[in-house]
Amino acid sequence: MERMFSISQVAQMLGLGIDAVRFYEKKGLVHPQVNSKNRYRMYSFYQIMELLDISYYRSLGLSIGQIHQLYESGDEEQLLCLLREKKRETEKKILYEQQLLKRIEHVGSMTARIRERGGEIDITTFPEGYVLFEQREDSLERYLEQVSSMDNDHFVFCQMVREFAIEQQEGEERLCKVPSRMMLLLDKDTAQQLGEHNEGRKTFPAMRALHSIVRLSNAQTHVEMVEQMCRFAKEQGIRLENRLFMLEIPLISYTDLDHYYAELFIPIIP
Numbered sequence: 001m002e003r004m005f006s007i008s009q010v011a012q013m014l015g016l017g018i019d020a021v022r023f024y025e026k027k028g029l030v031h032p033q034v035n036s037k038n039r040y041r042m043y044s045f046y047q048i049m050e051l052l053d054i055s056y057y058r059s060l061g062l063s064i065g066q067i068h069q070l071y072e073s074g075d076e077e078q079l080l081c082l083l084r085e086k087k088r089e090t091e092k093k094i095l096y097e098q099q100l101l102k103r104i105e106h107v108g109s110m111t112a113r114i115r116e117r118g119g120e121i122d123i124t125t126f127p128e129g130y131v132l133f134e135q136r137e138d139s140l141e142r143y144l145e146q147v148s149s150m151d152n153d154h155f156v157f158c159q160m161v162r163e164f165a166i167e168q169q170e171g172e173e174r175l176c177k178v179p180s181r182m183m184l185l186l187d188k189d190t191a192q193q194l195g196e197h198n199e200g201r202k203t204f205p206a207m208r209a210l211h212s213i214v215r216l217s218n219a220q221t222h223v224e225m226v227e228q229m230c231r232f233a234k235e236q237g238i239r240l241e242n243r244l245f246m247l248e249i250p251l252i253s254y255t256d257l258d259h260y261y262a263e264l265f266i267p268i269i270p
Helices: 007-014 018-026 045-059 064-073 076-117 140-148 152-157 188-193 223-236
Strands: 041-043 121-126 129-135 159-169 172-175 181-187 207-215 243-250 260-267
Touching: 007 018, 007 041, 007 045, 018 045, 041 045, 045 064, 064 076, 076 152, 076 188, 076 207, 121 223, 121 260, 129 188, 172 223, 181 188, 207 223, 223 260
Parallel strands: none
Antiparallel strands: 121 207, 129 181, 159 172, 159 181, 159 243, 207 260, 243 260
């Protein structure tokens, strides 16, 4: 006589939840026998093999619907098509995770630098990026429209950059309090790694810039920050443009103004 197993025994044997086994039966993927006396569902080795098949295809990332379609068609070409599709999806996820790892490492190194060497001035290259949206004072409606259409990838990998004009007042450099524009930029290399389609999208060019990381008091910029950078440039014989780009770094959160920093970039005139 064929040996039979209860649903709890099968679930424990295969490392599945009882609810999962019942769900697979409901979807028509496994077909237990029903004990005529007590109406309990019983599972033979055949049904165990059905469950192993399901676990195998689930491990490849196939959905319940896709497995059901495959069983109904019994078509090898459909299986190959599903696997090719799953391969593309998996490759995209891997690229995303690789870029996410880079982002995590960048935030970690930035945090360490803020704590160890905040306020230092150096020269760096602001990377080329795609402008996902650009807000000026007269474009709030367009800004809200663009933000609402963004997906999670953009929020994770993009950078909000504010541009300020630097004006000469009584022989001293002064930073305008109101930004002339605000942009959401996606690094070009990151976009390419993520497989983003950016044909026709406006780009923000790479630039050599004077760079510093500063602490913002109450999340506000201060004149002293720009004066120090301009003084450094004069001492080193570096000519600067009359604009500054600020990348905000809310170290803990946007509402925690006690730990609010920014990267400052002033483009260098070649």
